[in-house]
Amino acid sequence: MVLWSNSELPFLAKIAVLGLYLGAFYFALWHQDWKLLLASLVGFVVISILGIYEDIFMLIFGFTFADLLGRAKSKWHIASGMLGIAVMFLIVIRMTKDSLFPIESQVLAPMMIIQLVFPVLIYYVEKSKNLQSELADVNTQLVQQEERQRIARDLHDTIGHTLTMIKVKTELTTKLIDRDPTSVKQELNDILATTRTALKQVRELVSDMNFVSLHTELLHCQQLLQSANITTTINNQCPKIVLSSVEETMLALCVREATTNMLKHSKAKNCHITIQCQNGQYRLTIKDDGIGIQQKGLGNGINSMKERMYALQGDAMFDGNTPTGTRVLFSIPIQDGKEPPT
Structure with missing residues (x-):
């Protein structure tokens, strides 16, 4: 134009x-x-x-x-x-x-x-x-950081737990070599089986297979503690309570972490695990007769347990300032309609 x-x-x-x-x-x-x-x-x-x-x-x-x-x-x-x-x-x-x-x-x-x-x-x-x-x-950076923390926490709670069991079994095998050579083979087989479990856990972590059964984890921890000569009893007073997958997994991982800490630090001989339902709260208590929490401050494992309970709007309390043992309490709110009749 x-x-x-x-x-x-x-x-x-x-x-x-x-x-x-x-x-x-x-x-x-x-x-x-x-x-x-x-x-x-x-x-x-x-x-x-x-x-x-x-x-x-x-x-x-x-x-x-x-x-x-x-x-x-x-x-x-x-x-x-x-x-x-x-x-x-x-x-x-x-x-x-x-x-x-x-x-x-x-x-x-x-x-x-x-x-x-x-x-x-x-x-x-x-x-x-x-x-x-x-x-x-x-x-994106926060999500990546949170994912790294989750992976670190899962590695600490799963692989660390299994490696502790391998350590306990290895120490026991070392003592049995001179006293009871016939039992060494069985202990070595247990170590081999535990090693395979560790490999399986790595695969599960890689596959992001998150669900962990609380009932299965309690039985596994009881077996682990008893293999370390810690007599363990489990008293579940709320067998009819059905937890969600997330709640069950979080509690199971907290039980695993608490068991690992007990094996590492407590020097306990007895452990009592109790599950109760009180005032709308699902309460899981782990009590041992060891030396208590001697370390000052909160370690990575305790922080991890607190974070998991906080994510469920619950709480994790640790009472171990005296040499009469340690009491760990995990509590989460019971969802509406799931509380058993009184």
């Missing part, structure tokens, strides 16, 4: 102006620094020429560079570009005021205001997108 118009611009000048406009637009499209500002100012000059010699409504093409200016990294570049927009409109209006129709004068002012606001609007939209992208990156 510009090439075949009846304006005062020569044909070659029209080609040059259009080429300069396209070049400025392409240059501004790929930059966000001072080069963007320079290209935009060149574009405003070209649009001013077209507005004066072709049609005043050529000023509408200023939206092209106003949009690109909003993507500039520097606020000073945006402000300078907005000044260029205002100057472009003022020059064109001044040069064409004698030929303007009333309706054109009424349209130009809103057009200029919108073009001045447009870079600011685009700037904050882009800033919002960048913040959302950064927030997504942070969330």
Whole structure:
């Protein structure tokens, strides 16, 4: 349309102006620094020429560079570009005021205001997108960190537990070599079976096989403690309570961790595990007659148990400040409709 118009611009000048406009637009499209500002100012000059010699409504093409200016990294570049927009409109209006129709004068002012606001609007939209992208990156990092913590916790609670059992069995086998050589073969077979269990646990962790049966884990821990000469009794007063998969798994892993700590540190001879339902709470208590919790502060295992109970809106309490043994209590709320009749 510009090439075949009846304006005062020569044909070659029209080609040059259009080429300069396209070049400025392409240059501004790929930059966000001072080069963007320079290209935009060149574009405003070209649009001013077209507005004066072709049609005043050529000023509408200023939206092209106003949009690109909003993507500039520097606020000073945006402000300078907005000044260029205002100057472009003022020059064109001044040069064409004698030929303007009333309706054109009424349209130009809103057009200029919108073009001045447009870079600011685009700037904050882009800033919002960048913040959302950064927030997504942070969330991804948090998820990855949480996943690493979960893997570390599961490794500590499963593989650490099984390796402790292998250690206990190995120590027992070492003592039996001189006293009871005939029992060594059976203990070595147990160590081999436990090693296979460890390999299975690794595969389960890799496969994200999370469910652990509380009943099975209690029996396994009882067997493990008794193999370490710790007499263990289990008293389940709530056999009719049905826990969810998550609740059962969390409690089972806490029992596993507590058993591992008992084997490592307690020097106990007896252990009592009791399950009760009181005041809407499912309470699992592990009590031993060992030396108590001698270490100051909370280790990784205790923190892990607290985190698991907290995730179920429950609690984990540890009473072991005296040399009369350690009492560990895990409690979680019983879901509506699951509490047994009194």
